[in-house]
Amino acid sequence: MASLAFGLVAALCWGIHDICVRYVSQRTGILPALATVLIIGTIVMAPAAFFMGDWRVMDIRALMLSAASGIAFTLAYLGLYKAFEIGPVRLVAPIIGAYPILSVGWAAASGQAVTADQWLAVAAVIAxxxxVGMLTDEAASSGNKRTAILWAMLGGTAFAATFALGQAAAHAGSEAAAILITRVVAVALALVLLVGSGGIRWPARSALPLLGLMGVLDCIALGIVIAAASMARPEFASVAASTFGMITVILAWAILRERMTPGQWAGVVLTFSAIGYLAT
Known part of the structure; x- marks a missing residue:
């Protein structure tokens, strides 16, 4: 199923993005990095969106849905970054990764038929x-665990809202235009949060190449999940994209030589077996 393939590409992009976060998080704060990544990604996709987007069909409903998706996306990233900053990973990763329940639930509430076996497969992906997250070694917490849970809940809920609103905006108008508006609004909100936190502070120049790569990856990931709106079962793109945390762990094993336990490999097998089942 094409929507699942799109979601897996998004998960890979966000997985690489999260590997990069490990390096830049020690050099700059969360909000400066987030704003820079969003700005770079928006600049990269703006020319294509202007030429490929059908701006004539972007009525007020499509514009409002796109704007709401942009707000949700910024909140999703903020919740994700803050939850992982506090930790531990084994606590917050499963909460954030459970957002496909909301995505599929929204699709069901919108009239899309979801069978019992598909619900079970979605549950298996989340499980x-x-x-993988629960068996990750990072057990230490740098803050209140209840606060970490709240940030993780915000991140997971906002991710589900981002994809649902973004795909609805693409249905109501033009995919390319909806994606660009989503990103422009996300940039604006990130800048507002940055100013509110004490003024605009940009990352060091040495961090810009890595942040640029993160911006491109983020642009691709969000764009293809929203673009899945035109495919069969677009909510399954959100399901596959939710594996980005697990992809990060796999990449850390492959690139950074971090250890993976047999239990984590079992989680990987379970996840991709369930995705394979959804694709049939």
């Missing part, structure tokens, strides 16, 4: 991601 696999949760297993």
């Amino acid at each position: 696999g991601v949760a297993i």
